[in-house]
Amino acid sequence: MSDSALHSRHAGAVGPRHAFATRLLHAGLATAIVVQLASSQFMNPDDGGDNIFGVHAYVGLAAFALVLGFWVQSLIRQRGTPPGMLIPWFSGARLAAVWADFKAHLSELTHLRLPAHDTHSPFASAIHGLGLLLVTAMAASGTLYFLVNTGDPDAGGLVKVAMTVHTTLANLVWAYLIGHALMALIAHYGGALSLRQMWSLRRRPDVR
Numbered sequence: 555m556s557d558s559a560l561h562s563r564h565a566g567a568v569g570p571r572h573a574f575a576t577r578l579l580h581a582g583l584a585t586a587i588v589v590q591l592a593s594s595q596f597m598n599p600d601d602g603g604d605n606i607f608g609v610h611a612y613v614g615l616a617a618f619a620l621v622l623g624f625w626v627q628s629l630i631r632q633r634g635t636p637p638g639m640l641i642p643w644f645s646g647a648r649l650a651a652v653w654a655d656f657k658a659h660l661s662e663l664t665h666l667r668l669p670a671h672d673t674h675s676p677f678a679s680a681i682h683g684l685g686l687l688l689v690t691a692m693a694a695s696g697t698l699y700f701l702v703n704t705g706d707p708d709a710g711g712l713v714k715v716a717m718t719v720h721t722t723l724a725n726l727v728w729a730y731l732i733g734h735a736l737m738a739l740i741a742h743y744g745g746a747l748s749l750r751q752m753w754s755l756r757r758r759p760d761v762r
């Protein structure tokens with residue numbers, strides 16, 4: 555059996571590393587984002603009776619609640635990525651660690667090797683943090699639009715600002731979702747990690 559297969563088998567045997575609440579919120583948020591992006595391709599926001607737009611609106615409210623829950627969980631959990639690693643942009647030391655880790659990742663990739671999976675990787679944590687900030691802004695702008703929308707498609711002011719931000723961020727969310735999923739699949743099938751570490755909903759009493 556190859557080293558990568560042994561590593562993957564071992565990762566699956568160990569089970570999920572992340573707290574149950576983190577995995578549950580991740581699954582819910584990922585599902586909500588996929589529904590949001592898919593429904594946005596078929597809805598008609600100018601038609602008040604559009605059922606798809608209704609699904610998009612209410613799932614968007616759920617996504618906002620889930621992403622807020624994700625941030626709260628990151629602040630109160632005893633294990634997992636610290637908030638400072640998710641948002642390292644205000645610390646010189648953390649930024650230096652992100653840059654050094656990025657160069658290490660780049661070196662591995664230029665030698666056609668997958669970087670070793672590290673739960674506490676500064677670079678990966680910063681990318682995850684950017685994704686959370688992006689989804690937070692997307693969900694918040696959609697929620698604001700839901701609350702202030704007057705039903706007038708030509709409305710300006712706060713309504714226009716909320717919708718402009720929401721639609722502008724949509725393409726970035728598409729890019730992040732595709733990139734995030736693709737890298738997870740590459741790492742999984744390359745033996746660097748097991749998707750069970752995040753997608754299993756089995757409880758582990760030793761992980762908080």
